[in-house]
Structure formats: structure tokens, C-alpha cells
Amino acid sequence: MTEPPPPPPAPSQADLSRERIVAAATELFAEHGYDGTTTRTIAAAAGLNVATVAYHVGGKADLYREVMRRAHEAELAAVGGALRDFGARAAADPAGAAVAFADRYLDFCLERPDVPALWMRRWLADAAEFAGLEEEYTRPLLESVRDALAAALPEVPPERAELAVWTVLWTVHGFCRSMIRGQVPRFREHLHGLVLRELGLGGER
Amino acid sequence: MTEPPPPPPAPSQADLSRERIVAAATELFAEHGYDGTTTRTIAAAAGLNVATVAYHVGGKADLYREVMRRAHEAELAAVGGALRDFGARAAADPAGAAVAFADRYLDFCLERPDVPALWMRRWLADAAEFAGLEEEYTRPLLESVRDALAAALPEVPPERAELAVWTVLWTVHGFCRSMIRGQVPRFREHLHGLVLRELGLGGER
DNA sequence: GTATCAATCAAACGGTTGATTGACGCAGGT
DNA sequence: ACCTGCGTCAATCAACCGTTTGATTGATAC
Numbered sequence: 001m002t003e004p005p006p007p008p009p010a011p012s013q014a015d016l017s018r019e020r021i022v023a024a025a026t027e028l029f030a031e032h033g034y035d036g037t038t039t040r041t042i043a044a045a046a047g048l049n050v051a052t053v054a055y056h057v058g059g060k061a062d063l064y065r066e067v068m069r070r071a072h073e074a075e076l077a078a079v080g081g082a083l084r085d086f087g088a089r090a091a092a093d094p095a096g097a098a099v100a101f102a103d104r105y106l107d108f109c110l111e112r113p114d115v116p117a118l119w120m121r122r123w124l125a126d127a128a129e130f131a132g133l134e135e136e137y138t139r140p141l142l143e144s145v146r147d148a149l150a151a152a153l154p155e156v157p158p159e160r161a162e163l164a165v166w167t168v169l170w171t172v173h174g175f176c177r178s179m180i181r182g183q184v185p186r187f188r189e190h191l192h193g194l195v196l197r198e199l200g201l202g203g204e205r
Numbered sequence: 206m207t208e209p210p211p212p213p214p215a216p217s218q219a220d221l222s223r224e225r226i227v228a229a230a231t232e233l234f235a236e237h238g239y240d241g242t243t244t245r246t247i248a249a250a251a252g253l254n255v256a257t258v259a260y261h262v263g264g265k266a267d268l269y270r271e272v273m274r275r276a277h278e279a280e281l282a283a284v285g286g287a288l289r290d291f292g293a294r295a296a297a298d299p300a301g302a303a304v305a306f307a308d309r310y311l312d313f314c315l316e317r318p319d320v321p322a323l324w325m326r327r328w329l330a331d332a333a334e335f336a337g338l339e340e341e342y343t344r345p346l347l348e349s350v351r352d353a354l355a356a357a358l359p360e361v362p363p364e365r366a367e368l369a370v371w372t373v374l375w376t377v378h379g380f381c382r383s384m385i386r387g388q389v390p391r392f393r394e395h396l397h398g399l400v401l402r403e404l405g406l407g408g409e410r
Numbered sequence: 411g412t413a414t415c416a417a418t419c420a421a422a423c424g425g426t427t428g429a430t431t432g433a434c435g436c437a438g439g440t
Numbered sequence: 441a442c443c444t445g446c447g448t449c450a451a452t453c454a455a456c457c458g459t460t461t462g463a464t465t466g467a468t469a470c
Contacts, residue, residue, distance in 0.1 A: 017417075033331060035240035039458060049419050054459060056417090120329060123382060124322070126238060163395040170379040171372045177328060190368040197402045222447075244428060254449050259429060261447090 018056045020046040026067045030117035034064055034127040064130065071118045072137040078108040079141060083148045090152035095201040097152070102168060102195045106188060109176045116173040142169070149199070156199055164198035223261045225251040231272045235319035239269055239332040269335065276323045277342040283313040284346065288353045295357035300406040302357070307373060307400045311393060314381045321378040347374070354404070361404055369403035 024045035028037040039060050043050045057063045082104040089097035109116050122138060125131045145165050150158040171194065175187050196202060229250035233242040244265050248255045262268040287309040294302035314321050327343060330336045350370050355363040376399065380392050401407060 031330075032333065033238060033240065033329070035238065036332065038456085040456090050458085051420090051460080052418060060458065117329070120325065123379070124238070124325060124329070127241065128237065159391070160395075163392070166379070167372060167376045167395075167399060170375040174328070174371070174375040186364070187368070190365075190372075194372060194403070198399070243426080245426090255428085256430075256450090257448060265428065 017046070017048060017052060021048065021053055021056055021063070022066060022070065025063050026071070026114050026118075029064060029067050030114035030121070033121055034060075034130070039063075061129065064127070065133070068118060068122065068130070068133050068137065071112075071115050072141070074112060075108070075115055075119075076141065079105065079145060082108075083145065087148060087152050094153055094199075095196055098149075098195050098199055098201055099192045102172075102191050103188065105168075106172055106191060109172055110184065113176050116176045120173060120177070142166070153199065153201075156201075161199070164195070167198055168195060222251070222253060222257060226253065226258055226261055226268070227271060227275065230268050231276070231319050231323075234269060234272050235322035235326070238326055239265075239335070244268075266334065269332070270338070273323060273327060273335070273338050273342065276317075276320050277346070279317060280313070280320050280324075281346065284310065284350060287313075288350065292353060292357050299358055299404075300401055303354075303400050303404055303406055304397045307377075307396050308393065310373075311377055311396060314377055315389065318381055321381045325378060325382070347371070358404065358406075361406075366404070369400070372403055373400060 021042060025037070025042045028042055028045060039053050040050050042063070043053050046052075053060070053063065057066065082101050085104075086097045086101045089100070119138065122130070122134050125134065142162075142165060146158060146162040149161040149165065150156060153161070156164075168191070172191065226247060230242070230247045233247055233250060244258050245255050247268070248258050251258075258265075258268065262271060287306050290309075291302045291306040294305070324343065327335070327339050330339065347367075347370060351363060351367040354366040354370065355361060358366070361369075373396070377396065
């Protein structure tokens with residue numbers, strides 16, 4: 001907040017097209033995977049010619065990497081913000097802070113269902129040439145959450161925090177793929193209890 | 206056990222080739238998905254010509270369905286056996302029975318890592334044309350486990366049992382993809398506590 | 411008015427895909 | 441010795457893949 005952000009420059013035509021391509025690719029890669037998506041499908045979904053994909057993004061592989069990079073950036077922002085709020089609240093109300101954190105992550109996944117899908121495809125190494133993205137993106141994020149939890153909750157051993165994060169992550173991601181809107185409240189309630197139990201914060205019942 | 210099983214007839218050459226094709230396809234589909242696997246790769250891994258795949262199995266799509274069918278059959282057998290043992294033991298020792306059940310499922314997934322991988326690919330609807338396999342295989346299995354748990358543990362409400370199964374399933378499957386052999390004992394211990402806590406069987410600590 | 415440039419397009423490129431064909435080797439029965 | 445049917449193979453097919461090409465458009469600069 002040291003200076004007012006400069007007004008964003010008017011996006012050029014190239015920026016607009018590039019955004020449409022990346023947006024279309026994000027949805028298609030999340031839904032059908034790398035090998036299941038063709039550059040022609042992406043171009044058609046973006047309302048552009050096939051050649052423009054190579055023109056703006058450089059190629060299918062680069063486009064995939066860009067999609068993954070953005071998905072990770074969005075997740076990083078959401079998790080980072082939630083972790084800050086968690087840290088500020090954890091000392092006074094560890095249980096409430098943990099539940100709020102899980103809630104925000106669930107909300108993020110419900111709002112951006114492509115992120116868990118891409119996360120899972122990354123996990124499966126959907127395309128062998130992108131196996132490195134897993135270690136580049138997912139692992140550090142997981143470890144940062146573990147460390148933040150362990151730092152703010154000194155009574156929780158880091159190993160337990162890590163496995164708790166692991167369990168919550170997979171449970172939420174798995175749920176988001178089969179999301180039936182009516183089941184969200186029920187799942188959210190289960191998630192609250194799960195987090196408290198796995199962190200040993202008095203959720204036993 | 207009413208009659209001694211007849212000695213299995215000597216497998217014909219066709220049977221041998223078919224098995225080699227299915228075995229190779231299982232591994233490749235699990236590792237690279239449907240679109241990421243070619244009939245040529247499968248044939249090469251089986252040490253056969255491309256044409257023999259079509260000759261024995263009918264086509265790539267039929268082969269994929271066969272692979273999924275067998276993976277589900279194997280899982281059904283493992284889960285079925287574990288559920289029977291669970292039912293026999295649950296009344297006297299619900300906690301021990303639940304832990305033993307989770308243990309056997311983990312062992313099965315470690316022994317057949319292709320099954321969780323195929324399970325996850327089915328979940329992602331790796332190939333859109335096979336979206337039905339999810340509801341055909343996974344859902345009923347999940348519900349049968351939920352019902353068996355709820356029946357043997359009357360103090361556990363079915364809804365809680367379902368979400369417990371859900372959480373355990375995803376946690377185990379996710380772990381099996383990133384399996385690092387040295388971490389298995391630590392994960393197993395976590396899994397025991399997870400099961401007891403999620404079923405409310407006195408695992409709080 | 412003219413030259414320039416970014417952005418887009420239809421068309422075509424070489425390569426790969428799943429599937430098919432027809433020939434070949436070889437067992438077992440006649 | 442001769443046939444018959446099964447299993448396998450190399451060769452081939454049309455369709456599709458990602459990428460490239462050359463031409464066209466419309467706005468901008470001089």
C-alpha cells in the first residue's frame with residue numbers, strides 16, 4: 001500500500017486472445033487431460049484458428065505449462081491468504097482457526113473446480129513429460145501448509161500436521177470432482193470434524 | 206468346497222497371448238491413461254504385433270473396458286474378503302476389526318498399485334466415453350462398504366460411515382500414487398488412527 | 411496515399427493413431 | 441502327403457494429430 005497501483009494498461013488484442021486461449025485450455029485440460037485435448041478443440045473453444053494457439057502461446061506443451069502455472073498461482077494466493085488469517089487467529093482459537101482455514105480451502109475448490117482437477121492430473125503425471133510439475137508445485141505448497149500449521153500449533157507434532165494436511169487435501173479434492181451441490185453442507189460439516197480430529201483439537205465426539 | 210475344482214484346462218496359445226496383452230495394457234493404462242497409451246505400445250510391451258490386439262480383444266476401447274473390469278473384480282474380491290472378516294469380528298472388537306479392514310485394503314493397494322491408479326483415472330473420466338464405468342464400479346463398491354460398516358457397527362450412523370469410507374479411500378489412494386517405501390509404516394499408523402477417529406471408535410488421542 | 415505491422419485465417423505438412431487386410435507358418439486330423 | 445483352421449505378421453488404410461506456411465485483414469505511422 002505504499003503507492004496506488006497504476007491503472008492496468010488497456011489489454012491489447014493479443015492479450016485478449018491469449019487470455020481466451022488459456023481460459024479455454026484450462027477448462028479442457030482439467031476435464032479431458034493433456035492427451036485428451038487437441039489444439040483444435042482449444043482453438044475452437046476460444047473462437048480462434050488453430051494457428052493462433054502456436055502464434056500466441058508457442059505450442060501445446062507451453063500452453064499446458066502456462067495453465068498449470070496459473071492454477072498453482074491461484075491456489076498459492078488462496079492458501080497464502082488463508083494461512084495468514086489462520087496464523088493471526090491460531091493462538092487465541094486454534095480450533096476455530098483450523099476450521100476456518102479448511103472452510104476457505106473448500107470454498108476455493110468449489111469456486112475453481114478446475115484447480116483440483118488439474119492438481120489430480122498433475123498427480124497422475126497425465127503426460128509423462130510434465131512429471132516435474134508435481135514436485136515443483138504441489139510438494140512445496142503441501143510443506144508450507146504443514147510448516148505453518150506446526151508453527152502456529154506447537155502442541156501438534158509436524159508429522160501429524162503433515163498427514164492431516166494430506167488427508168484433508170485428498171478428501172476435499174476427491175469430493176470436488178463428484179460435487180453434488182446439495183451435498184456440500186453435509187460434506188462441509190464432515191470436513192470440520194475431520195480437521196479437528198486429525199489435528200487433535202478437540203473434535204472427538 | 207462342495208466339489209474339488211476341476212484342474213484348469215491347459216491354456217491355449219490364444220489365452221496366453223490374450224493374458225499378456227491385458228497385463229501389458231493394465232500397466233500402461235494405469236500409468237499413462239487411455240489417451241496416453243497406444244495400441245502399438247501395448248502390443249510391443251506384450252511382445253506381439255499390433256494386429257493381434259484387435260484379433261484377441263477386439264479393439265482399444267474393449268481392451269480398456271476389460272482392464273477396468275478385471276481391476277474392479279480384484280478389488281471386489283479383496284474388499285469382499287476383508288468385509289467378511291470384519292463382520293465376523295466387529296461385534297467383539299469393533300476397533301480391531303476396523304483397523305484390520307483398513308490394513309488389508311492398504312495392503313491390497315500396495316500390492317496392486319495399478320488398481321488405485323485406474324480407480325483415479327476412472328474418477329477423472331480419463332476418456333469421456335467411459336464415464337459410465339465410474340457409476341458402474343466405484344459407487345456400488347463404496348456403498349457396499351458403507352452398508353457393511355453401518356450394519357456391523359450400529360452405533361455408527363450410516364452417513365458418518367459413508368464419509369469415513371470416503372476419506373479413508375482417498376487418503377489411501379493418494380498415498381499409493383506417491384508411495385515411498387520407507388514411509389509405509391508411518392502412513393499405516395496414521396491410517397489406523399484415522400479410521401478409529403472417523404468411525405468414533407475410541408481413536409482420540 | 412502508402413508502407414508497415416500485428417493478428418488471423420485457410421491450407422497443407424509430416425508424423426502418428428486405431429484399425430484392417432492378405433499372406434505366412436504351423437499345428438492336428440484325414 | 442494333403443488339407444484346415446488358428447495365430448501371427450508386415451503392410452496398408454483413412455483419420456487425426458501438432459505445427460508450419462503463405463496470404464489476407466485492418467489498424468497505425470509516416
